[in-house]
Structures are given as C-alpha cells and as structure tokens.
Amino acid sequence: MQNISRIQNSIQNSRNKPAFIPFVVAGFPDLETTKDLIKLFEQKGAAAVEIGFPHSDPLADGPVIQQAAKYSLENGINADKIFNTLEEIKAEISVPIILFTYFNPVFKYGIKRFLEKAAAVNAAGLIIPDLPLEESEEIKILCKKFNMDFIMLVSPASGTERIQNIARNSSGFIYLVSSTGVTGVRKDFSEKLTNIFREIKAVTTTPVAVGFGVSAPEHVQKLRTLGAEGFIIGSAIVKIIDKYKDNKMILLDNLHNYLKTMDISNG
Amino acid sequence: MSHYFEKNKPYDLPNLKGRYEQFGGKYVPETLMGALYELEAAFNQAWNDESFLNELYSLMREYSGRPTPLYFAKRLTEHYGKGKIYLKREDLNHTGAHKINNALGQAMLAKRMRKPRIIAETGAGQHGVATATACALFGLQCEIYMGEEDTKRQSTNVERMKLLGAQVNSVYSGSRTLKDATSEAIRDWVTNVDNTHYIIGSTVGPHPYPMMVRNFQSVIGKEAKEQLQTLPDYVIACIGGGSNSMGMFYSFLGEESVKVIGLEAAGHGVETDKTAASITKGTPGVLHGSMSYVLQDNYGQIQEAHSISAGLDYPGVGPEHSYLKETGRVKYYPITDKQAVNAFHLLSKLEGIVPALESAHALAYLEELMPTTSKNEMVVVCLSGRGDKDQQSVLNFKEIGQ
Numbered sequence: 001m002q003n004i005s006r007i008q009n010s011i012q013n014s015r016n017k018p019a020f021i022p023f024v025v026a027g028f029p030d031l032e033t034t035k036d037l038i039k040l041f042e043q044k045g046a047a048a049v050e051i052g053f054p055h056s057d058p059l060a061d062g063p064v065i066q067q068a069a070k071y072s073l074e075n076g077i078n079a080d081k082i083f084n085t086l087e088e089i090k091a092e093i094s095v096p097i098i099l100f101t102y103f104n105p106v107f108k109y110g111i112k113r114f115l116e117k118a119a120a121v122n123a124a125g126l127i128i129p130d131l132p133l134e135e136s137e138e139i140k141i142l143c144k145k146f147n148m149d150f151i152m153l154v155s156p157a158s159g160t161e162r163i164q165n166i167a168r169n170s171s172g173f174i175y176l177v178s179s180t181g182v183t184g185v186r187k188d189f190s191e192k193l194t195n196i197f198r199e200i201k202a203v204t205t206t207p208v209a210v211g212f213g214v215s216a217p218e219h220v221q222k223l224r225t226l227g228a229e230g231f232i233i234g235s236a237i238v239k240i241i242d243k244y245k246d247n248k249m250i251l252l253d254n255l256h257n258y259l260k261t262m263d264i265s266n267g
Numbered sequence: 268m269s270h271y272f273e274k275n276k277p278y279d280l281p282n283l284k285g286r287y288e289q290f291g292g293k294y295v296p297e298t299l300m301g302a303l304y305e306l307e308a309a310f311n312q313a314w315n316d317e318s319f320l321n322e323l324y325s326l327m328r329e330y331s332g333r334p335t336p337l338y339f340a341k342r343l344t345e346h347y348g349k350g351k352i353y354l355k356r357e358d359l360n361h362t363g364a365h366k367i368n369n370a371l372g373q374a375m376l377a378k379r380m381r382k383p384r385i386i387a388e389t390g391a392g393q394h395g396v397a398t399a400t401a402c403a404l405f406g407l408q409c410e411i412y413m414g415e416e417d418t419k420r421q422s423t424n425v426e427r428m429k430l431l432g433a434q435v436n437s438v439y440s441g442s443r444t445l446k447d448a449t450s451e452a453i454r455d456w457v458t459n460v461d462n463t464h465y466i467i468g469s470t471v472g473p474h475p476y477p478m479m480v481r482n483f484q485s486v487i488g489k490e491a492k493e494q495l496q497t498l499p500d501y502v503i504a505c506i507g508g509g510s511n512s513m514g515m516f517y518s519f520l521g522e523e524s525v526k527v528i529g530l531e532a533a534g535h536g537v538e539t540d541k542t543a544a545s546i547t548k549g550t551p552g553v554l555h556g557s558m559s560y561v562l563q564d565n566y567g568q569i570q571e572a573h574s575i576s577a578g579l580d581y582p583g584v585g586p587e588h589s590y591l592k593e594t595g596r597v598k599y600y601p602i603t604d605k606q607a608v609n610a611f612h613l614l615s616k617l618e619g620i621v622p623a624l625e626s627a628h629a630l631a632y633l634e635e636l637m638p639t640t641s642k643n644e645m646v647v648v649c650l651s652g653r654g655d656k657d658q659q660s661v662l663n664f665k666e667i668g669q
Contacts, residue, residue, distance in 0.1 A: 056569045057446070057554065057555075059296065059450055059453050059454065060296045062454075066440060073568060078566045103553050104552050104554070104561075104563070104567040104569070105566055105568070108552055108565065108567030129296055130296055130553070132294075132295065132297050134284065134300075135292055135294055152297075153297045155298040156298075157298045157299075158297055158298075162297075162300065181458035182457055
C-alpha cells in the first residue's frame with residue numbers, strides 16, 4: 001500500500017486556502033533563529049516549511065537568497081549542522097519539513113547518506129532546483145524508499161508534454177514556478193499560469209503550489225482565483241530576516257506583521 | 268561530408284543523455300530544459316547541413332582568416348635542441364584567439380533559432396570579444412557578463428567589447444571571476460530564455476554545449492592534421508574549460524601513436540589553495556550544469572580558483588576532459604603562474620610571438636617534455652591566443668616576484 005504523503009495531507013487540511021509554505025535559508029542569521037522561525041511558521045499555520053541549504057553557486061536564486069546563503073556559508077553552516085538542528089527540534093514540531101538544496105551538496109555528501117540523514121531528522125520532502133526529471137531517477141527511487149516526497153518544479157517554459165510528465169512524477173505537491181527567472185521579486189506572474197495549471201490538473205490530483213516572487217496579498221488572491229492549493233514565500237521572508245537579523249524579538253514581530261498583511265490565518 | 272570540421276568520431280560520446288560515462292548531463296533549472304532540447308535539435312540539424320557548414324567555414328576563411336598557419340618554431344626548437352616544435356597559430360584568428368570559431372557557429376545557430384538577443388560569460392575577455400564581434404556581424408543584441416576582478420585585469424578587452432556594441436555587465440558576486448560571470452549569465456538565461464541564446468565559450472555547461480563547442484572547435488585539430496601531412500608524436504594544449512584543447516585533440520584521439528597532453532593552471536601550485544587545477548586536485552561534482560571534476564570542499568561548496576591567467580581561472584573543467592582523464596587517453600599536468608610567465612617571455616624573445624597567458628601554460632610544458640624527445644619527433648602546441656591583453660598582468664607579476 002502506498003504511504004500517504006504528509007505534505008499533501010498537510011496542504012489539503014490547511015486552514016489557509018491556498019496553503020502557506022514559507023522558505024528560509026538555514027543558519028541565516030544563525031541556526032537558533034532558524035529553529036525559532038520554524039516554530040513561528042508552525043504557529044501561523046504553515047502547511048510545510050522549506051529549509052534552504054546554502055550553496056556557493058545558487059543558479060536558480062536571485063540576490064536576496066544568494067546573499068543569505070553566502071552569509072550562512074561564511075558562518076560555517078554545513079549539511080551536518082543543519083541536520084543536527086533539525087534533529088534537535090523534531091520532537092517539538094509537527095509541521096512537515098522540506099529540504100531545499102542544490103544537487104552538488106547532496107551528491108558530494110553521498111546521495112544515499114544524505115537521504116538517510118534527512119529521513120532520520122524526519123524530513124518529509126526534498127526539492128532540488130537544478131535536478132530536472134532527466135537526472136532524477138536515482139534520487140526519486142531513494143526518496144520513495146525513505147518515505148519522502150520528491151517535489152519537482154514546473155516552469156512556464158516547460159511544454160505540455162514535460163509539464164504532464166513532471167506532474168505525474170512529483171509527489172507532495174507540484175512546485176509551479178510563477179514565471180521564468182530566478183527567485184525573488186518580479187513584475188508579474190506568467191500569463192501562461194492558468195493554462196499550465198489546467199494541464200497539470202488534467203493528469204493528477206497532487207496539489208499545486210506556486211512560488212518565485214510571491215510576496216504581496218494580491219499575489220495570494222490571484223493564486224486563490226487560479227485554484228492553486230498552495231503558495232511558497234521565500235525571498236520576501238528572507239528579506240525581512242536580513243533587515244532585522246540583529247534583533248530576534250523585532251524580527252519575529254515583523255514577520256508576524258508581514259504574515260498578517262498576507263492574510264495568513266493565525267493559529 | 269564537410270571536410271572543415273572533424274566528423275570521424277574517436278568514440279561514440281556523448282550518449283543520448285549528453286553523458287561521457289558518468290560525466291556531463293544536464294543539471295539545470297527546469298526553465299532551461301526546453302531551450303536545451305531546442306538548441307540540441309537546431310545544432311544537430313545544422314551539423315548535418317552542408318549549406319550551414321559551408322557558410323560557417325566561408326566566414327571563418329574570409330572574415331576570421333582561416334586556415335590558421337601551422338608554424339615551425341625554428342628558434343624555439345633550437346633552444347631545446349631536440350624534437351621539432353610546431354605552433355598551431357590560433358592567435359592569428361580575427362579577434363586574436365580560437366574563441367571566434369565557436370562564437371561564429373553559435374551566432375549562426377541563434378539566427379536560425381530566431382533568438383535576437385545573445386548573452387555570454389567571459390574570463391580573459393577573449394570569448395566576450397569574439398561573441399561581441401559575431402553579434403556585430405549578425406546584427407544581434409549582445410550582453411557580456413564578466414567578473415569585476417577580470418574587468419580590472421583585462422580592461423582593454425572591456426573597451427573592445429563596448430566598441431563592438433556590446434553591453435558589459437560587471438559581476439560582483441563570489442570571487443568576481445569567470446565562475447561567477449558564468450553563474451550570472453545562466454541566471455540571465457533563466458529569466459530571458461524566450462528571446463535569448465546563451466553562447467557558452469568553452470566545452471562546459473549542460474549538454475549539448477560541451478559537444479557543440481568541441482565540434483565547432485574541431486576545425487583546429489582537423490586543419491593541423493592536414494597541414495602536418497603526417498602524424499605528430501605529441502599534441503599539447505592548455506585547459507581551462509577546455510575548448511581550444513578539445514578542438515585541437517579531437518582529430519588525434521583516435522590515433523593511438525599520438526600522445527595527447529593537457530596543461531591546467533596550477534596557480535601558486537597544486538599544494539596551495541591558490542590553484543585552478545580542477546583535474547589534478549578536484550573531485551567529481553556538478554558545476555554550471557554538468558558533472559565533471561571540480562574544486563570543492565567536503566560539503567560540495569565550490570571553491571574559488573586562482574590563476575594568473577583569467578581564461579584558466581575556473582574551478583571546473585569540461586566533462587569530456589574528465590572522461591579522457593579517467594580513460595587515460597589524455598595526460599593532464601599542472602603548470603604554475605611562474606612557469607607560464609617564463610614561457611610567455613621565452614616565446615616572445617625567441618620567436619617574436621607574444622602568447623596569451625593561457626597558451627603560455629601549454630608552452631611551459633615544453634621545458635619538461637622537450638629534453639625527453641628525439642630529433643625526429645614532432646610536437647604540436649596549440650597557440651590558442653595572442654598575449655597583448657596580458658602585458659600588464661605579466662608586468663605586475665614580475666614586480667611581485669622581485
């Protein structure tokens with residue numbers, strides 16, 4: 001019997017419609033704050049939390065996340081320290097944790113070893129933005145073995161055939177990129193979004209969450225109209241963390257206020 | 268069959284997934300996958316289209332000055348007093364390096380794909396100049412990404428690119444060199460993929476780039492082989508990403524008697540952390556879209572490279588070179604900044620040819636190789652570019668050295 005995806009379950013049962021999925025860079029500004037942020041997001045009703053593993057060459061990221069990753073790396077953050085942090089709080093949280101990492105850190109760590117550790121700290125899913133369908137066979141099989149979702153990205157530049165192929169292969173949710181480009185602020189979402197959403201829904205019931213540049217209440221309203229089951233906020237959150245990183249109380253306050261403006265329901 | 272480019276394959280690689288055994292592949296964001304398939308289809312069609320290849324070669328001939336001479340370096344040969352040294356004069360190409368071979372080919376492809384905007388990365392500025400040149404020739408909009416550190420040490424090339432109508436974007440992230448310029452160019456491509464073609468300058472990046480760049484550059488070795496009329500004993504070239512070397516080597520890899528040697532930049536030395544010797548010191552990993560040898564730490568973070576030569580200052584290498592290292596068909600050795608600078612001076616003084624610092628890495632290996640050769644042996648060195656751009660770097664190096 002197939003295991004039920006914790007992430008899919010959490011999205012479908014979220015009191016936020018669409019469900020809210022925040023992203024933070026691990027260790028930015030430090031790992032203790034990362035723990036506090038996970039707990040804050042859980043309180044705020046996040047359906048899952050994406051933990052970004054910092055990488056020296058984040059090709060899919062805009063300046064905000066690039067800078068945060070650089071900051072973390074310069075402070076000696078690495079995969080083992082991140083796993084230790086997740087181990088320390090796993091008993092205190094129930095929100096599903098998604099690991100967001102580029103492929104090379106996983107490859108160098110050892111794919112199997114990385115997934116063993118991920119499973120041990122109770123991670124529920126994995127996103128690798130530079131690992132397209134063609135290169136993901138091995139990792140998909142291992143994710144299944146460790147009962148983790150392998151969440152794949154669909155882009156406005158993917159044609160119908162690729163979109164549907166990825167939709168069939170992604171579990172937990174399908175990560176729909178709002179428009180071509182790197183993470184961070186953009187003028188608008190792709191006009192193709194509605195069509196792509198339909199093409200996905202024609203082949204799967206897996207939820208769709210939209211990310212890249214989601215930062216304002218009108219974005220969420222747009223996605224609600226679209227019918228998306230979830231949305232990811234990354235750069236907008238990381239930007240707030242960057243601005244208030246010197247004072248944790250003020251940081252948490254500001255995040256709290258920001259999420260309120262985004263109409264994310266308080267728990 | 269066109270005879271300008273090498274069509275005889277020494278092995279049937281890359282495979283359909285763009286792999287050279289475990290190396291190569293396509294490790295890019297989903298947004299680029301469609302563009303890579305489109306490019307692969309366009310390239311395969313062009314590569315089998317005589318009219319495309321004829322048009323490309325007539326440009327190479329009439330615009331860029333091909334065939335480049337194979338020059339017998341008499342005084343350099345006498346200096347070592349052993350085997351005969353020949354220089355494949357890619358420095359005599361229009362724009363001063365082999366980079367134009369690939370830039371013309373890819374600009375023609377961009378035209379075919381109806382992509383009006385071109386982006387490129389550059390280290391030494393040679394590929395940037397070649398791309399800006401090809402864009403001027405074809406009326407394409409052109410933006411070049413260049414690390415801020417490199418814009419300083421190669422400022423004349425920055426001016427040249429601007430003169431040619433290109434916009435030069437300085438990159439301030441990371442080590443502010445070729446690696447970061449490449450990352451930034453990929454980010455631009457992810458954003459503007461609909462109307463933009465990315466002209467990668469070396470045999471790096473996701474499939475089909477390493478194969479395509481190798482094939483366009485194969486004109487170098489194919490010509491050299493015909494000019495020699497007999498097989499040489501040694502073929503040597505410098506390696507950064509590896510485009511002049513793949514182009515030079517490709518026609519000789521199937522010839523068992525020919526010893527093929529690649530020289531990579533050791534910087535201050537492979538025992539230091541100021542090095543760019545990815546093959547000697549690196550481990551398999553993914554950088555800029557393909558699996559290959561890269562300089563990285565235990566957690567897969569890419570390390571900063573160092574070389575006096577901006578064109579070799581890169582912590583990775585093309586996937587086909589990683590494959591050739593594994594099979595042992597090509598031998599790879601590191602050359603330090605100091606050795607390269609000495610070779611730079613030697614060729615300038617003995618032959619009246621000022622080589623690019625990149626090419627000087629290949630020339631430096633002659634110090635070790637030539638004493639082991641015999642009088643009737645032939646050594647062919649790919650002189651990939653001219654060194655005018657490097658005068659200041661060499662001068663500065665001398666001052667530091669003293």
